[in-house]
Amino acid sequence: xxxxxxxxxxxxxxAFGQGAAAxxxxxxxxxxxxxxxxxxxxxPSGCGKTTLLRLIAGFEMPTGGVILLDGADITNLPxxxxxxxxxxxxxxxxxxxxxxxxxAFGLQMLGQPAAKVKARTDEMLALVKLDTFANRKVSQLxxxxxxxxxxxxxxxxxxxxxxxxxxxxxxxxxxxxxxxxELKRLQTETGITFVFVTHDQEEALTMSDRIAxxxxxxxxxxxxxxxxxxxxxxxxxxxxxxESNFLTGEAADGAxxxxxxxxxxxxxxxxxxxxxxxVRPEQLRxxxxxxxxxxxxxxxxxxxxxxxxxxxxxxxxxxxxARLQSPASGEAGLAEGQLVGIRFADSSVQVVED
Amino acid sequence: xxxxxxxxxxxxxxxxxxxxxxxxxVLGLAAVGPLLIILLYSFLEAGTHGxxxxxxxxxxxxxxxxxxxxxxxTYVWADAHLSILWRSVKLSLLTTLTTFAVGFPTAWFIxxxxxxxRAMWLFLITIPFWTNLLIRTYAINEVIRNEGILNVLxxxxxxxxxxxxxxYTDVAIFTGMTYVYLPLMVLPLFAAIDRFDMRLLEAGxxxxxxxxxxxxxxxxxxxxxGIIAGSILVFVPSLGxxxxxxxxxxGKQMMLGNLIDLQFGQGKNWPLGAALSLTLLVIVTLAxxxxxxxxxxxxxxx
Numbered sequence: 001x002x003x004x005x006x007x008x009x010x011x012x013x014x015a016f017g018q019g020a021a022a023x024x025x026x027x028x029x030x031x032x033x034x035x036x037x038x039x040x041x042x043x044p045s046g047c048g049k050t051t052l053l054r055l056i057a058g059f060e061m062p063t064g065g066v067i068l069l070d071g072a073d074i075t076n077l078p079x080x081x082x083x084x085x086x087x088x089x090x091x092x093x094x095x096x097x098x099x100x101x102x103x104a105f106g107l108q109m110l111g112q113p114a115a116k117v118k119a120r121t122d123e124m125l126a127l128v129k130l131d132t133f134a135n136r137k138v139s140q141l142x143x144x145x146x147x148x149x150x151x152x153x154x155x156x157x158x159x160x161x162x163x164x165x166x167x168x169x170x171x172x173x174x175x176x177x178x179x180x181x182e183l184k185r186l187q188t189e190t191g192i193t194f195v196f197v198t199h200d201q202e203e204a205l206t207m208s209d210r211i212a213x214x215x216x217x218x219x220x221x222x223x224x225x226x227x228x229x230x231x232x233x234x235x236x237x238x239x240x241x242x243e244s245n246f247l248t249g250e251a252a253d254g255a256x257x258x259x260x261x262x263x264x265x266x267x268x269x270x271x272x273x274x275x276x277x278x279v280r281p282e283q284l285r286x287x288x289x290x291x292x293x294x295x296x297x298x299x300x301x302x303x304x305x306x307x308x309x310x311x312x313x314x315x316x317x318x319x320x321x322a323r324l325q326s327p328a329s330g331e332a333g334l335a336e337g338q339l340v341g342i343r344f345a346d347s348s349v350q351v352v353e354d
Numbered sequence: 355x356x357x358x359x360x361x362x363x364x365x366x367x368x369x370x371x372x373x374x375x376x377x378x379x380v381l382g383l384a385a386v387g388p389l390l391i392i393l394l395y396s397f398l399e400a401g402t403h404g405x406x407x408x409x410x411x412x413x414x415x416x417x418x419x420x421x422x423x424x425x426x427x428t429y430v431w432a433d434a435h436l437s438i439l440w441r442s443v444k445l446s447l448l449t450t451l452t453t454f455a456v457g458f459p460t461a462w463f464i465x466x467x468x469x470x471x472r473a474m475w476l477f478l479i480t481i482p483f484w485t486n487l488l489i490r491t492y493a494i495n496e497v498i499r500n501e502g503i504l505n506v507l508x509x510x511x512x513x514x515x516x517x518x519x520x521x522y523t524d525v526a527i528f529t530g531m532t533y534v535y536l537p538l539m540v541l542p543l544f545a546a547i548d549r550f551d552m553r554l555l556e557a558g559x560x561x562x563x564x565x566x567x568x569x570x571x572x573x574x575x576x577x578x579x580g581i582i583a584g585s586i587l588v589f590v591p592s593l594g595x596x597x598x599x600x601x602x603x604x605g606k607q608m609m610l611g612n613l614i615d616l617q618f619g620q621g622k623n624w625p626l627g628a629a630l631s632l633t634l635l636v637i638v639t640l641a642x643x644x645x646x647x648x649x650x651x652x653x654x655x656x
Binding site (some may be wrong): 057058059078079080084085086088090092093094095096105106109110153154157 | 551553554556557558559560561562563564567571572575576578
């Protein structure tokens with residue numbers, strides 16, 4: 001710890017407004033972002049992820065708490081004194097400058113000699129594959145190209161941390177997927193720490209080294225994509241990342257007792273109190289009526305191509321979704337109204353906080 | 355486009371001007387006609403009681419720069435005309451600069467208010483426009499004359515021991531014109547700043563620019579069309595100003611407008627007046643051409 005931490009956010013509080021009307025956009029948030037990692041702040045709109053990014057950039061000052069960059073306190077530094085650059089959601093390219101002038105802007109403001117600025121600008125334009133567009137006006141570029149200019153402009157001064165505020169949200173799906181790969185490549189090639197804000201879980205899962213899931217001004221869980229998907233800490237995280245089935249019941253020793261009277265094996269569970277477990281739809285196995293942990297009735301089958309979604313209901317009416325791989329014939333071998341047995345693999349059942 | 359469509363488009367483009375005949379007639383009678391008369395008069399002899407004598411002469415034009423010394427019968431530089439021309443250009447430029455210096459922060463202030471308040475501020479800015487120019491000019495007179503509000507205040511505060519003589523000076527004319535033409539600067543500046551994407555400020559700030567650099571490298575270049583439009587709108591009427599220099603300059607500190615008036619009135623030298631009018635027109639046209647050039651450049655680049 002310590003030396004390999006790029007950004008350390010410690011007990012940061014950000015309130016907008018005064019007194020009783022104040023809204024806490026961030027409520028005592030602490031997180032460490034490691035050097036050279038692709039770190040994603042993921043959450044629904046209004047969860048505080050953009051506020052946290054703006055605090056790191058210096059556009060907002062925290063109401064309380066400390067932000068460290070490489071161990072040095074930057075909490076009260078203005079944005080132009082922080083070795084941190086931002087890629088804005090709207091790109092915010094300078095309309096009166098050419099592509100090359102946009103990229104050179106930060107370097108010129110840092111007072112670098114013209115020859116060095118020119119060399120670095122060329123290098124950056126080559127990095128984002130826009131070398132042939134150097135003398136175009138930014139308004140002559142497509143959305144994807146403008147995105148690249150914004151990236152090159154923010155990377156040019158070689159910031160210690162690059163902040164990206166939902167940079168892909170304005171692009172169409174195809175371009176977005178291409179840019180995801182592009183971003184990951186740039187991050188690997190430059191070795192710069194990326195802090196990426198998004199509300200898109202797929203974006204977060206595919207690009208990030210680690211993800212912080214946020215809601216209501218708090219970080220709910222920090223971990224790798226696999227960590228968060230397989231071991232969601234609470235109901236919010238399980239719900240936000242991927243699809244989830246929640247089952248609630250009484251905890252017994254090594255098992256969960258449902259309201260239907262049936263039980264599911266939960267390894268290591270201690271008896272006592274009401275608990276909730278989460279099971280991913282693709283982890284469920286369906287079999288014959290008497291061959292399984294739970295009995296259920298098939299209500300609806302929806303064919304999605306690669307897989308088929310099977311909507312089931314338990315005997316007490318609880319709804320459950322199973323995602324089954326579609327066989328080559330396209331027939332899942334199930335019929336609506338059929339009774340089936342649901343089987344759980346031990347590792348697929350995760351206890352979560354409510 | 356199909357060939358048929360192309361032909362019909364060409365035909366409609368060729369015949370389109372027929373629809374503009376009413377406008378062309380109005381333009382011809384109201385703008386080009388009088389201008390031609392002025393041009394014609396500038397090449398005629400001056401009559402003794404005003405009016406013109408129908409004989410070709412370039413005196414009207416040459417008198418702008420040279421005047422006949424009645425004692426030695428030689429031509430000498432027309433110092434009076436040149437100093438009036440210089441004063442006109444100088445005061446107009448100063449007025450333009452000052453209205454910009456005052457108008458830019460004002461326009462910025464208005465453009466950054468919440469939308470509901472903006473309308474009120476713009477309304478306040480335009481209120482003086484609804485008052486007669488002469489009355490507004492006399493209001494300035496009331497402020498700066500020897501026993502005016504300004505001097506009374508300065509004397510009472512003990513800042514000066516005797517009243518400042520501001521009336522009938524260049525300072526008076528300049529003050530008056532700045533006051534009168536300020537809204538013409540504020541409105542186009544407001545329009546430009548209103549369109550300015552404030553997120554660019556954060557982008558600049560993020561890329562290590564300080565406040566001064568953001569102003570010089572980002573804000574001013576982006577709102578340049580508004581600055582030029584405002585400058586033209588102030589410079590052009592300033593150059594031809596008549597009422598303000600007349601009232602506040604007292605007929606001694608003349609500007610081009612007053613000089614032209616003088617030639618058609620007491621001076622009884624219509625050709626010179628006509629030539630001076632055309633000179634004013636040329637200066638204004640050059641300024642407008644510059645504007646068109648810059649504005650087109652912006653469009654091509656922007």
